[in-house]
Amino acid sequence: xxxxxxxxxxxxxxxxxxxxxxxxxxxxxxxxxxxxxxxxxxxxxxxxxxxxxxxxxxxxxxxxxxxxxxxxxxxxxxxxxxxxxxxxxxxxxxxxxxxxxxxxxxxxxxxxxxxxxxxxxxxxxxxxxxxxxxxxxxxxxxxxxxxxxxxxxxxxxxxxxxxxxxxxxxxxxxxxxxxxxxxxxxxxxxxxxxxxxxxxxxxxxxxxxxxxxxxxxxxxxxxxxxxxxxxxxxxxxxxxxxxxxxxxxxxxxxxxxxxxxxxxxxxxxxxxxxxxxxxxxxxxxxxxxxxxxxxxxxxxxxxxxxxxxxxxxxxxxxxxxxxxxxxxxxxxxxxxxxxxxxxxx
Amino acid sequence: xxxxxxxxxxxxxxxxxxxxxxxxxxxxxxxxxxxxxxxxxxxxxxxxxxxxxxxxxxxxxxxxxxxxxxxxxxxxxxxxxxxxxxxxxxxxxxxxxxxxxxxxxxxxxxxxxxxxxxxxxxxxxxxxxxxxxxxxxxxxxxxxxxxxxxxxxxxxxxxxxxxxxxxxxxxxxxxxxxxxxxxxxxxxxxxxxxxxxxxxxxxxxxxxxxxxxxxxxxxxxxxxxxxxxxxxxxxxxxxxxxxxxxxxxxxxxxxxxxxxxxxxxxxxxxxxxxxxxxxxxxxxxxxxxxxxxx
Numbered sequence: 192x193x194x195x196x197x198x199x200x201x202x203x204x205x206x207x208x209x210x211x212x213x214x215x216x217x218x219x220x221x222x223x224x225x226x227x228x229x230x231x232x233x234x235x236x237x238x239x240x241x242x243x244x245x246x247x248x249x250x251x252x253x254x255x256x257x258x259x260x261x262x263x264x265x266x267x268x269x270x271x272x273x274x275x276x277x278x279x280x281x282x283x284x285x286x287x288x289x290x291x292x293x294x295x296x297x298x299x300x301x302x303x304x305x306x307x308x309x310x311x312x313x314x315x316x317x318x319x320x321x322x323x324x325x326x327x328x329x330x331x332x333x334x335x336x337x338x339x340x341x342x343x344x345x346x347x348x349x350x351x352x353x354x355x356x357x358x359x360x361x362x363x364x365x366x367x368x369x370x371x372x373x374x375x376x377x378x379x380x381x382x383x384x385x386x387x388x389x390x391x392x393x394x395x396x397x398x399x400x401x402x403x404x405x406x407x408x409x410x411x412x413x414x415x416x417x418x419x420x421x422x423x424x425x426x427x428x429x430x431x432x433x434x435x436x437x438x439x440x441x442x443x444x445x446x447x448x449x450x451x452x453x454x455x456x457x458x459x460x461x462x463x464x465x466x467x468x469x470x471x472x473x474x475x476x477x478x479x480x481x482x483x484x485x486x487x488x489x490x491x492x493x494x495x496x497x498x499x500x501x502x503x504x505x506x507x508x509x510x511x512x513x514x515x516x517x518x519x520x521x522x523x524x525x526x527x528x529x530x531x532x533x534x535x536x
Numbered sequence: 537x538x539x540x541x542x543x544x545x546x547x548x549x550x551x552x553x554x555x556x557x558x559x560x561x562x563x564x565x566x567x568x569x570x571x572x573x574x575x576x577x578x579x580x581x582x583x584x585x586x587x588x589x590x591x592x593x594x595x596x597x598x599x600x601x602x603x604x605x606x607x608x609x610x611x612x613x614x615x616x617x618x619x620x621x622x623x624x625x626x627x628x629x630x631x632x633x634x635x636x637x638x639x640x641x642x643x644x645x646x647x648x649x650x651x652x653x654x655x656x657x658x659x660x661x662x663x664x665x666x667x668x669x670x671x672x673x674x675x676x677x678x679x680x681x682x683x684x685x686x687x688x689x690x691x692x693x694x695x696x697x698x699x700x701x702x703x704x705x706x707x708x709x710x711x712x713x714x715x716x717x718x719x720x721x722x723x724x725x726x727x728x729x730x731x732x733x734x735x736x737x738x739x740x741x742x743x744x745x746x747x748x749x750x751x752x753x754x755x756x757x758x759x760x761x762x763x764x765x766x767x768x769x770x771x772x773x774x775x776x777x778x779x780x781x782x783x784x785x786x787x788x789x790x791x792x793x794x795x796x797x798x799x800x801x802x803x804x805x806x807x808x809x810x811x812x813x814x815x816x817x818x819x820x821x822x823x824x825x826x827x828x829x830x
Contacts, residue, residue, distance in 0.1 A: 194654045194679070196670045414667035420655065421662055423648035431607050432715070433635030433663035478650035478695075 195479040197486075205489035209266070212493040216265075216500040217258055229254055256394070264393040264457065265499045266492035267405045269464055271454040273491020275447035276465025277472075277483050278412050281419035282440050282447075283353060290451040290465040293356040293444070294332035297363035299455045300386055302328025304367045307381045308374045321385075322400065322456035328363075329452035335359050387512030388461035390499050397457040408450030409488055415443050419480035461495070462514045467521040468494055474528055560585040560751045561719055566617035568601050575601040577776040578617070583753060583768070585718075588745045590762035590783075591755040593772035593795055599755040602772065603723045606638045606753075622718045635663035639712035643723040645704075649697030653707055656696055657683055660714030682713040686740070702733040709740070713750075720744070722754035726761065734758070738765040763787055763809045771795050784809060 217229045224232075231244040232254035275290035283292070291297075302324035310320065340355035371379050418439045421429050426436040451465075468491045469483055476482040498516045505511055559582035568576040576598040583589050591599050605614050606626065619626040621637045628634045639660065648656070661675040683689050686706045691699060699707065705725065712720055722741070726734040742765050744750040753770075756762040762769055763783040771778040771786060773795045779786040787809055792800045799814040 194658050194671050194676065195652055417662065417665060417667075420648075420651070421659055423646070423651065424659065425646040427604075427607060428640070428642060428646060430631065431635060431638070431640040432659060433632035435631055477652065478648075479652070479655050481655075 269495025273468035277469035298332025326456035388459035404453035590766035
């Protein structure tokens with residue numbers, strides 16, 4: 192009997208996609224480096240392999256300081272947004288749920304806006320407070336959503352949480368718009384470009400900043416993948432299988448929110464990845480989270496690196512905001528897949 | 537089945553019918569309430585291993601509450617009494633252990649329409665699976681066996697949304713069987729089915745009891761079907777136990793009147809007990825009068 196467990200071939204295809212995208216993005220940038228040059232430039236930073244490589248210091252700096260951190264950050268942020276999106280869709284039994292559902296986006300947006308408007312010199316400080324402010328804003332807004340959702344309704348009912356999320360998002364967005372409206376044109380532009388998302392300023396410090404959060408979140412979500420399927424039969428039946436649905440929901444929401452907040456704090460609000468990637472996987476690999484969740488991590492990372500490649504090349508030397516690329520590319524492609532697929536979402 | 541302390545139930549003298557007395561399930565003084573409203577009062581009975589037990593009674597007398605006493609989440613309504621299954625206290629210390637004692641088929645299961653039948657049956661194995669592990673060979677063997685047993689092998693790769701009502705009922709039962717529990721409870725498994733599927737489901741449950749030693753408790757509305765298939769009947773009336781025993785001894789005119797407020801005649805057709813509601817002189821049922829008064 193064929194059960195839709197994750198099979199080795201699924202991981203193999205996804206891994207080929209990710210490796211292909213990474214090699215492509217690393218070697219086809221404006222610098223026109225060969226695959227070998229890129230490998231050598233990366234190799235000198237790895238133990239054991241790089242001893243005999245000879246790379247010019249300019250190429251090495253270009254690859255190691257600019258290209259690689261940006262690709263690594265793209266992988267982490269994409270993996271995080273896609274898997275968190277899949278997790279939210281499973282928890283709320285709603286195909287339209289995305290990682291920003293419970294107020295992460297508006298909270299992070301407000302945090303970033305406050306820094307950009309009130310601390311305009313902050314970006315040149317040795318410690319950049321913007322990611323921290325965005326992260327705190329995101330966490331505070333989700334905690335408020337939980338407090339309000341629990342006060343407003345039954346804890347076991349996910350819809351009161353959803354409605355609380357909408358109210359908190361509206362409130363935070365209102366405050367942010369008010370602050371923006373009282374600031375200068377340049378500041379508005381800064382806020383706006385942060386909101387559209389970008390990996391342009393990525394450095395290794397960003398990667399190491401969010402790596403622990405992403406690893407922790409991804410581990411928790413992967414271990415919960417079966418239970419996401421169980422949630423679809425409702426709380427009472429889930430109990431009869433030995434699953435405490437409310438506890439599972441809280442763990443998944445907490446993990447997905449923490450990871451999303453970390454991703455958003457360094458990349459801004461990159462939209463659409465959290466919806467499009469899980470749904471594409473659903474169309475290809477079926478509706479079970481046993482497959483959707485692990486594959487979202489891989490394909491999400493690859494998808495965002497690809498989108499970021501386009502963001503920095505289509506109007507080179509100018510950068511297009513990443514959120515514009517993900518939506519501009521993702522939406523039509525998604526529609527084509529939807530129309531040609533026989534499965535319903 | 538043996539009966540102990542309860543309000544005023546009819547006791548059976550011949551309790552074990554020659555079988556060794558070996559109750560799998562003991563329910564002792566069970567009482568339930570929600571928001572101060574009494575749902576179930578001091579219900580006690582025992583179920584022998586391998587018996588198919590029917591739970592009958594009017595709507596609202598507590599059948600579902602009694603059924604849900606065997607689900608851990610709903611169990612908190614229960615404030616008194618205790619349940620023992622296979623010598624173990626229920627609910628167990630750990631929710632996963634409880635799920636290895638009882639499997640539950642609700643009256644209206646939530647059907648995830650996109651889920652594959654094979655995956656749905658595999659949900660029954662949840663309590664046996666680790667967080668990071670794939671489905672084990674044992675899981676696959678068990679789900680394969682129950683799928684075949686219920687003639688669902690051809691549907692394994694279909695989605696739940698593609699199945700008919702009768703097929704869905706079998707899939708949900710397959711899921712419960714995959715849980716490999718000694719005790720299986722079903723809330724009105726025949727209510728939404730036509731007569732053909734009603735008979736199919738009940739004879740399936742009967743086979744499970746006879747051939748595999750599964751013990752089954754199910755609530756039923758059709759007292760004639762219950763009499764035909766069940767080894768024991770539990771009749772609830774007004775939130776408490778009214779009668780409990782073999783169908784031939786508990787289906788009496790008096791019990792039918794007390795449980796359902798319906799005057800009925802008992803007939804034997806081809807050796808089977810048949811309950812017929814009495815007609816009044818002008819050809820209407822006694823309950824029709826109540827409607828006219830409304």
